[in-house]
Amino acid sequence: MALHYEIDNLDLQILNLLMENAFMPYTEIGKKLYVSAGTVHVRMNKMEKLGIVKNPQLRIDLSKMGMDITAFIGVYLIRSEMYDRVVKELKKIEEVVSCNYTTGNYSLFIKIICRDTQHLREVLHDKLQKIEGISRTETLISLEESFKRPLKFNLQK
Numbered sequence: 001m002a003l004h005y006e007i008d009n010l011d012l013q014i015l016n017l018l019m020e021n022a023f024m025p026y027t028e029i030g031k032k033l034y035v036s037a038g039t040v041h042v043r044m045n046k047m048e049k050l051g052i053v054k055n056p057q058l059r060i061d062l063s064k065m066g067m068d069i070t071a072f073i074g075v076y077l078i079r080s081e082m083y084d085r086v087v088k089e090l091k092k093i094e095e096v097v098s099c100n101y102t103t104g105n106y107s108l109f110i111k112i113i114c115r116d117t118q119h120l121r122e123v124l125h126d127k128l129q130k131i132e133g134i135s136r137t138e139t140l141i142s143l144e145e146s147f148k149r150p151l152k153f154n155l156q157k
Contacts, residue, residue, distance in 0.1 A: 005046050010035065012153040014043055015053070019150035022056045062113055069114040070142040073124075074106035075134055082133030083107065089131045095123050106138070 010033065017029050026037040026044070033040075047053040062070075077086060083101065090096050090110060098111040112128075114120040120141075128137060
């Protein structure tokens with residue numbers, strides 16, 4: 001049974017607040033938006049059932065956990081039909097935290113997190129470049145993430 005639900009301004013306001021702080025209690029959201037915590041709860045349940053809201057994640061300062069290198073890697077495939085197979089193998093590498101199928105020079109653009117440059121070298125040489133279907137890679141090391149923010153939804157008129 002498909003759910004039919006139209007997102008309104010209140011839903012967008014709830015989403016904006018939770019994207020700023022996923023730990024914000026529904027009671028606090030309700031106070032800020034002048035609705036009950038129950039209303040927030042019902043709206044969130046509907047958006048979860050629709051697949052709009054997916055598993056919330058905890059953001060961790062990775063450098064404080066000893067993971068100091070973030071690298072972006074452009075992946076060139078031997079043939080485009082090898083995409084599914086390569087992505088399946090990339091999912092097995094725990095240092096790969098995101099993978100995007102792209103236009104332009106690269107077939108895939110991935111993000112990896114490593115402890116240090118030696119760990120990065122090991123991931124590249126011992127894991128990534130051994131995947132059948134990858135012809136070559138280009139690595140860009142991030143010196144600093146200047147900012148990261150959630151997308152803000154503009155309120156409907």
